[in-house]
Amino acid sequence: MNGFTDIVSKVMEVRPDEGDYTGEDGLLYCGKCHTPKEAYFEDGHAALFGRDRHPTNCACQQKRYEEKRLADQQRKHEDTVKELKKDCFDTPKLRNWCFAQDNGANPQMKHARFYADHFDKMQAENIGYLLWGSVGTGKSFFAACIANALMEKEIPVRMTNFAAVLNDLSGSFEGRNQYIARLCRYPLLILDDFGMERGTEYALEQVYNVIDSRYRSGKPLIVTTNLSLDELQHPQDTPHARIYDRLLEMCAPILFTGKNFRRQTAQSKLDRLKAMIKEKECL
Structure with a gap:
């Protein structure tokens, strides 16, 4: 003692x-x-x-303690966000697409900010977005900004496309239900470039299974597509009608118009290259 x-x-x-x-x-x-x-x-x-x-x-000991506690908390947060982004995106560059990079050229970005800021309400009401319009108008950037903003709040998100989903599902029959169930566990699922996947009977059935399972999970879905709203509202056959009806029921359509940002980026790179060549010739 x-x-x-x-x-x-x-x-x-x-x-x-x-x-x-x-x-x-x-x-x-x-x-x-x-x-x-x-x-x-x-x-x-x-x-x-x-x-x-x-x-x-x-007081100074307490200050040092608080500084260490906040630094540890920030490191833990950064590690969590890093892991969430690694799990979310198939393409690493999308991890850096955020609202801070928005140049203001796309007027629809206000809807992305609203969605991210009010996700609790969007989730409770099961409200998603159907982003449709021409190629290169910023739909994927819009969706990735939402994803990254939510993950900064430590909310898990999965952003993929049906080409990748179908490739995973075709690997083996065993485990398909578990794979789709895992997609449905994310608070937000984003399906990019919808309509670009193979239109086989098998592919359409799997696309419907994923979307219908997401619908029944009661969790929101964001979809980007180059299809027009008219094509979505007037499908060519019954398999497509089943899919499109589900999407239009789950997601509010948002039209993307304007310049092709990819072409603008390509032209900007070409202009910079020409300037570099001209500067080299002048030396």
């Missing part, structure tokens, strides 16, 4: 650092911030092993 008492006494003892001093109340004070490093036990509490005081953090 004496050994245990000695250990406790040493733990309860506060060793003064250079500049520390004893205040008028008999407690040890920090020589830097001039706040106590000790505190008396509260009235009515028995002294511990004959001691009437216990260690406490002075």
